[in-house]
Amino acid sequence: PIISGLLVSGWQGAAVQILAILASTLIYIPFVKALDNQYRKEELGTNNN
Structure with a gap:
Protein backbone atom coordinates (compact mmCIF):
# COMPACT_ATOMS: atom_id res chain seq x y z
CA PRO A 1 0.00 0.00 0.00
CA ILE A 2 2.80 2.45 0.72
CA ILE A 3 4.37 2.09 -2.71
CA SER A 4 1.10 2.94 -4.45
CA GLY A 5 0.84 6.20 -2.51
CA LEU A 6 4.43 6.98 -3.40
CA LEU A 7 3.82 6.32 -7.09
CA VAL A 8 0.59 8.30 -7.26
CA SER A 9 1.38 11.42 -5.25
CA GLY A 10 5.00 11.30 -4.14
CA TRP A 11 6.31 11.14 -0.63
CA LYS A 41 -9.28 -16.54 31.27
CA GLU A 42 -11.08 -19.31 29.39
CA GLU A 43 -7.88 -21.34 29.11
CA LEU A 44 -7.10 -20.99 32.80
CA GLY A 45 -10.68 -21.90 33.68
CA THR A 46 -10.67 -25.06 31.58
CA ASN A 47 -7.30 -26.20 32.92
CA ASN A 48 -8.49 -25.98 36.53
CA ASN A 49 -11.59 -28.15 35.92
Whole structure:
Protein backbone atom coordinates (compact mmCIF):
# COMPACT_ATOMS: atom_id res chain seq x y z
CA PRO A 1 0.00 0.00 0.00
CA ILE A 2 2.80 2.45 0.72
CA ILE A 3 4.37 2.09 -2.71
CA SER A 4 1.10 2.94 -4.45
CA GLY A 5 0.84 6.20 -2.51
CA LEU A 6 4.43 6.98 -3.40
CA LEU A 7 3.82 6.32 -7.09
CA VAL A 8 0.59 8.30 -7.26
CA SER A 9 1.38 11.42 -5.25
CA GLY A 10 5.00 11.30 -4.14
CA TRP A 11 6.31 11.14 -0.63
CA GLN A 12 3.23 12.90 0.77
CA GLY A 13 1.01 10.03 -0.34
CA ALA A 14 3.35 7.49 1.22
CA ALA A 15 3.41 9.50 4.46
CA VAL A 16 -0.40 9.60 4.58
CA GLN A 17 -0.58 5.85 4.07
CA ILE A 18 1.97 5.23 6.82
CA LEU A 19 -0.06 7.43 9.18
CA ALA A 20 -3.24 5.56 8.25
CA ILE A 21 -1.60 2.21 8.99
CA LEU A 22 -0.33 3.47 12.34
CA ALA A 23 -3.74 4.89 13.28
CA SER A 24 -5.57 1.69 12.40
CA THR A 25 -3.03 -0.35 14.36
CA LEU A 26 -3.50 1.85 17.42
CA ILE A 27 -7.27 1.48 17.12
CA TYR A 28 -7.09 -2.33 16.93
CA ILE A 29 -4.65 -2.90 19.83
CA PRO A 30 -7.19 -2.56 22.71
CA PHE A 31 -9.59 -5.01 21.06
CA VAL A 32 -6.87 -7.58 20.44
CA LYS A 33 -5.71 -7.28 24.05
CA ALA A 34 -9.26 -7.69 25.35
CA LEU A 35 -9.78 -10.80 23.24
CA ASP A 36 -6.43 -12.19 24.38
CA ASN A 37 -7.42 -11.65 28.02
CA GLN A 38 -10.74 -13.38 27.40
CA TYR A 39 -9.02 -16.40 25.83
CA ARG A 40 -6.49 -16.49 28.66
CA LYS A 41 -9.28 -16.54 31.27
CA GLU A 42 -11.08 -19.31 29.39
CA GLU A 43 -7.88 -21.34 29.11
CA LEU A 44 -7.10 -20.99 32.80
CA GLY A 45 -10.68 -21.90 33.68
CA THR A 46 -10.67 -25.06 31.58
CA ASN A 47 -7.30 -26.20 32.92
CA ASN A 48 -8.49 -25.98 36.53
CA ASN A 49 -11.59 -28.15 35.92
